[in-house]
Amino acid sequence: MTIQADMDDHAPEPGGRESRRGPTDEPKPAYDFIVCGAGASGSVIARRLAENPDIQVLLIEAGSSDASETVLDPASWPLNLGSERDWGFQAQPNPHLNGRSLSMSMGKGLGGGSSINVMVWARGHRRDWDFFAAEAGDPAWGYDNVLDIYRRIENWQGKPDPEYRGSSGPVWVQPASEPSPVAHAMLDAAREIGIPTYEHPNGRMMEGAGGAALSDMLVRDGRRHSLYRAYVQPWSDRPNLTVLTETTVLRVVLEGKRATGVEVLRAGQVVTIGARAEVVLSLGAIQSPKVLMHSGIGDEAELGRYGIPVVQHLPGVGQNLQDHVSFGCTWEYSEPIAPCNSGSEATLYWKSRPELDAPDLLFCQVEFPVPSDRTAARGVPQHGWTMFAGLAQPASRGRLRLQSADPLSPLMIDANMMSDPADVATARACVELCRELGNAKAFRPFVRAEVMPGEVKGAALDDYIRDAAVTYWHQSCTAKMGRDAMSVVDASLKVYGIDGLRVADGSIMPRVTTGNTQAPCAIIGERAAELLRTAHAA
Structure with missing residues (x-):
């Protein structure tokens, strides 16, 4: 063949050639x-x-x-x-997330x-x-x-x-079209604290320490x-x-x-x-x-x-x-600002420790509040935005297990997020950088106040991290390519x-x-x- x-x-x-034949009825x-x-x-x-x-x-x-x-x-x-x-x-349910099931x-x-x-x-x-x-x-x-x-x-x-x-x-692929002023504020805030910015996130920015840029998006003529x-x-x-x-x-x-x-x-x-x-x-x-x-x-x-x-x-x-785990930090707008495009138009990658050779933190700005099931109880502003900040290279590993011989029966998913102590330490640095960005001068024209987590340290910060953790929906790595026994x-x-x-x-x-x-x-x-x-x- x-x-x-x-x-x-x-x-x-x-307006060019499109599909003239839909999905087939019979194989x-x-x-x-x-x-x-x-x-x-x-x-x-x-x-x-x-x-x-x-x-x-x-x-x-x-x-x-x-x-x-x-x-x-x-x-x-x-x-x-x-x-x-x-x-x-x-x-x-994950004991490392205070018993939460994501x-x-x-x-x-x-x-x-x-x-x-x-x-x-x-x-x-x-x-x-x-x-x-x-x-x-x-x-x-x-x-x-x-x-x-x-x-x-x-x-x-x-x-x-x-x-x-x-x-x-x-x-x-196109840059976010006519992005919100808060997306530009994120780039300004990054520069303010010493993080470089780039014209797009898919070139030099991802060959070194990282940086910030407006997101590249798969949107054409205003449609997905x-x-x-x-x-x-x-x-x-x-x-x-x-x-x-x-x-x-x-x-x-x-x-x-x-x-x-x-x-x-x-x-x-x-x-x-x-x-x-x-x-x-x-x-x-x-x-x-x-x-x-x-x-x-x-x-x-x-x-x-x-x-x-x-x-x-x-x-x-x-x-x-593996999956990217995220911890949302939220600010209240001083005046309502409607989300633009997908509502996520700026992205940032950076390092939790200067000695690293590549970014281990991932930030996507979201132009509306994104609490977890647990942090929603802390109070969510009617008008606000979230720094959806997470671990780009988590150390924790999960697994999938059968629950039945029936192919239609669901698997047991043990995501095991935040089980490795290294992830907790990186998450602390992640949230601290997130707060530094969101509280920078660049956001002051748009922000009334930080809503969460606020000034929390030690055990209280760890508890916030475990309550706030959600998935980026980037599940991966369960049939890995390689040459070892696994x-x-x-x-x-x-x-x-x-x-x-x-x-x-x-x-x-x-x-x-x-x-x-x-x-x-x-x-x-x-x-x-x-x-x-x-x-x-x-």
Whole structure:
């Protein structure tokens, strides 16, 4: 089978060719490639494979269409949380968060997380990608090669910067449009306390100590430009690309140690669909490990608890769970200021300790109050803004565990946030820097008072941190790429010990990237597609 790319990276112009064929009603018995999950990685893979008209590609999505105003209107993203577009995962009560159980939202529908997130495009730090390359033993995962991919896939709408930005790719990226005065105040406050600012956050800023900038966003003509809409929608009229919605992948079908298809639940019926070449799991950091385990791939003791026959013992499946944990600090406006765009337009990365070689703190300014379930009781202003400040490189690690042999039964998610004492120390520095920013002179024209946490120290500050902690919804790393005993996939994203099966999504990250995970997942998708094309070329 020859898989050669008919590369067409140019994004369609507004009013140009759009999809003329919606998701298919009935699948064929078999396809060349089955891509499971139409999110940030799966959408990329399906499109790139389908660029060859001689192969048949199936893209499976558990959720439904993205044709909803709550998806397409950038300001409406919070309305998707807890809706039918959200998997609604819930972590176990965590003693390190004063017994709280966090909601861990993940996108369910065409576009996955890229259809319900805050649309931030953050590439990660140079150190992240060089770490990936070292763990994988493959320089193609390193920063220099990844930067080339970013330039190739972007259609950058800001000031030209050919060293770092591309202008002819499918991903429409633009700076926050006509941002709020408080977004500019954040950049002024950063400069006031000695943090450099940049014209955009995806170049030199993320090669060194960090800095502050207006956010890059996936918004086009005032509408969300998800990675599904960037990659798949302009290609979905092609006869060799089939998109199935409302179809849940239950397990990978294995013949011996080779993947030959998937078993899915569709319209109440369990159906098996064959894959002539390969199956790719791009279901995200919760569902991809879950499908692996229900397919007999995982820790033999874990599978044995529920009588699942072991096909391949891989103890790292479901381990190494990471996420960015955040602690909201809130100020009251002196006069109401309406949120602009998505309501999050400025971002900052910085170091908790000067000796670090890369940022370990992540800040996103949110133009409305964002309390946790616990800190809401402290009183939330009717009009205010939040510094959504968190740990970019957390030391704590969680895990996923089965609760049943039934593929439809939810996993137990032990997020284990803030369990490592190093995270508590970093969180203190994070909140202190957050307060220094928010109380800087630059904000005084807009702010009446700091609402929370206020001047708290010692045990009271630690208690605030544990009460305020929430997730950035950047769950990752649960089927990591690497070469040690806990690795699940190799540098080619092949599942160890299984032929014809790869994982390509945020779960393969050896560690969570420094920043929002949408853009790195697009890179994972591009790398996976390239690896598949190379492997199956004549």
